[in-house]
Amino acid sequence: MATDQPERVQEPVLAPGHTFASVTDKISALVLERPYNWRWFAGFTIGFVLVMMLLTAITYLLLKGVGIWGINIPVGWGFAIVNFVWWIGIGHAGTLISAILLLLKQEWRTSINRFAEAMTLFAVACAGMFPLLHMGRPWFFYWLAPYPNTMALWPQWRSPLVWDVFAVSTYATVSLLFWFVGLIPDLATLRDRARHPFARIVYGILAMGWRGSAVHWHRYRTAYLLLAGLATPLVVSVHTVVSFDFTIGIVPGWHSTIFPPYFVAGAIYSGFAMVLTLAIPLRKAFKLEDMITMHHLENMAKVLLATGLIVTYGYVMETFTSWYSASTFEEFMINNRMFGPYAHTYWMLILCNCVTVQILWSSRARSSVPVLFVVSIIVNIGMWLERYVIVITSLHRDFVPAAWGMYHGTFWDYATYFGSIGLFMALLFLFIRFLPVISITEMRELVAETQEREEAREAMTQGTAP
Amino acid sequence: MSKKKTPIYGLLAEFTTTDALVEASQRAYAQGFRCMDAYTPFPVEGLAESIGFTKNRMPMIVLIGGLIGAATAYTMMWFSATIHYPLNVGGRPLHSAPSFVPITFELTVLFASFAAVLGMLGLNGLPMPHHPLFNVPRFMMASRNRFFLCIQAEDPQFDMVTTKLFLEGLGPKSVIEVPH
Known part of the structure; x- marks a missing residue:
């Protein structure tokens, strides 16, 4: 064989021609030199307006109580829990990209991990808000924690809701630590590049005097890898515990052993959809096409397809199990879900999550940016509907027909939900403005690896040339 | 020195x-x-x-952090459920080990992560x-x-x-x- 031909021409992870200096300058300029532009202002304004709506909705909630929402008996878990699970799920892709793909040495993760991690943090912040507001008296949230109190009471350790408190707060904390540790060398880069004295002081404080010592790097790398190793089982455990909130209860439609794996797959599915939804406009607006390449988008599309199929398998097995269980209540539940008053949400969910994603089998579709963007939005909607179907259709007709009821979100439910999307957007836009959206350090490493590989290839071709 | x-x-x-x-x-x-x-x-x-x-002492520090987390969580739950505030819930054993697993795991990860970050900063002498x-x-x-x-x-x-x-x-x- 004369030359080793690659099987398929694939887009590179990093466009050719980049050096240590060019990646450093390009990414840090996004924060330090690029002036505010109208796109940023437009996006932030939308987010900010929605945050104001959220604050209004929360204020009214605190004044009136949870009665302003659509919840009642039998459906006591309305939008609040739907939104909570949806947001937590979105967060999971960030951890998956930053931790699991790091351990698997998938170098294409490098240019998307930073903003995926930021996405995780903001999504978890939005998620954490909902159970607290749902408590009715959020100012007593500390009752959830084990603390010495005059009543000598403890949390109920056998309750999955208590497990959930620990899982979500650990997840939020570890995500923050992981993100911050990743940022330290980049903050030092910004400190060294910043011209404005105030920016230099702020980045200097945050960088904590990082100077890139070889010994420091050595410990840093160990710590970072260990954090990735810790975050990997954590992310799986968090959504498993979230699914326990449902499965430990004996409600038909919830009490099912398939929930943990299918919740985790669903979380990754919705999270990758959200990463695509964010990455596509981001790379366009900041001209990052040479760093977030088609290679990234295609790989994410493949993950989307794979997890979409797992989720579909979950729906099929759920239906099969309720028939195979021969339990009247389970059979009724699935029948009611498919043909009852909420049938439209169920079929919409099947359409969004199982049917639409099949288009990604085609490599033409995977390499078309508009198609990916539309699919990612549809999956986001589909995953929200999935949680809606699970929470509402399971509860609204459970055992005794006399206790059945209907649930509909009220204006305040929608205001809180869209307000949380606004909070997410506003935080994300602030992040884009003040911190590097791509890890500068890891891009330099990528440049070093690319250079080594090119040198090796040159040496090879020169050596074998006739 | x-x-x-x-x-x-x-x-x-x-x-x-x-x-x-x-x-x-x-x-x-x-x-x-x-x-x-x-x-x-x-x-x-x-x-x-x-x-x-x-x-490189990092791995040992993280391991110790994780073990402390696991011990803290399990001891806390065992102590409160069996000694400090025993509560009979439907005849379940007071020391219900399987129910204690999720929180033990979460606190193991939490403590190990703090050990990793604080250990790295401490050994590197940061912030400086x-x-x-x-x-x-x-x-x-x-x-x-x-x-x-x-x-x-x-x-x-x-x-x-x-x-x-x-x-x-x-x-x-x-x-x-x-x-x-």
Whole structure:
């Protein structure tokens, strides 16, 4: 064989021609030199307006109580829990990209991990808000924690809701630590590049005097890898515990052993959809096409397809199990879900999550940016509907027909939900403005690896040339 | 480490490639220098070893952190459920081990993560906003595309003239004196 031909021409992870200096300058300029532009202002304004709506909705909630929402008996878990699970799920892709793909040495993760991690943090912040507001008296949230109190009471350790408190707060904390540790060398880069004295002081404080010592790097790398190793089982455990909130209860439609794996797959599915939804406009607006390449988008599309199929398998097995269980209540539940008053949400969910994603089998579709963007939005909607179907259709007709009821979100439910999307957007836009959206350090490493590989290839071709 | 006052902090040699820096560090170590450090914009494989750093205590710290987390969580739950506030829920055993697993796991991860971050910062002596190296204007290139080797004046073999000649012999772009 004369030359080793690659099987398929694939887009590179990093466009050719980049050096240590060019990646450093390009990414840090996004924060330090690029002036505010109208796109940023437009996006932030939308987010900010929605945050104001959220604050209004929360204020009214605190004044009136949870009665302003659509919840009642039998459906006591309305939008609040739907939104909570949806947001937590979105967060999971960030951890998956930053931790699991790091351990698997998938170098294409490098240019998307930073903003995926930021996405995780903001999504978890939005998620954490909902159970607290749902408590009715959020100012007593500390009752959830084990603390010495005059009543000598403890949390109920056998309750999955208590497990959930620990899982979500650990997840939020570890995500923050992981993100911050990743940022330290980049903050030092910004400190060294910043011209404005105030920016230099702020980045200097945050960088904590990082100077890139070889010994420091050595410990840093160990710590970072260990954090990735810790975050990997954590992310799986968090959504498993979230699914326990449902499965430990004996409600038909919830009490099912398939929930943990299918919740985790669903979380990754919705999270990758959200990463695509964010990455596509981001790379366009900041001209990052040479760093977030088609290679990234295609790989994410493949993950989307794979997890979409797992989720579909979950729906099929759920239906099969309720028939195979021969339990009247389970059979009724699935029948009611498919043909009852909420049938439209169920079929919409099947359409969004199982049917639409099949288009990604085609490599033409995977390499078309508009198609990916539309699919990612549809999956986001589909995953929200999935949680809606699970929470509402399971509860609204459970055992005794006399206790059945209907649930509909009220204006305040929608205001809180869209307000949380606004909070997410506003935080994300602030992040884009003040911190590097791509890890500068890891891009330099990528440049070093690319250079080594090119040198090796040159040496090879020169050596074998006739 | 001796606290004797040295006229300068050390000598800083600037290199343009990682290979040159690794080779220079190895030669400096072979020459007998021990108080030195290398500075790079990204982690370089084998560089820490070449300046004689072998004992990485991070894994042990993280392991201990995780074990403390696990012990804390399980002991807390066992103590409260069986001794401090025993509560009979539908005849379930007071010490219901399977129910204690999720929280034990979460706190293991939480404590281990804190151990990793605080251990890394502590061993590295961070935060340290002031360092003599920041007095050198060119040192800000250490976060861009330059690679530095610094031999500190407190090294017993350090000598203003011979060490400077030695560093210049390694083929650097420049050799700079680092004031205190």
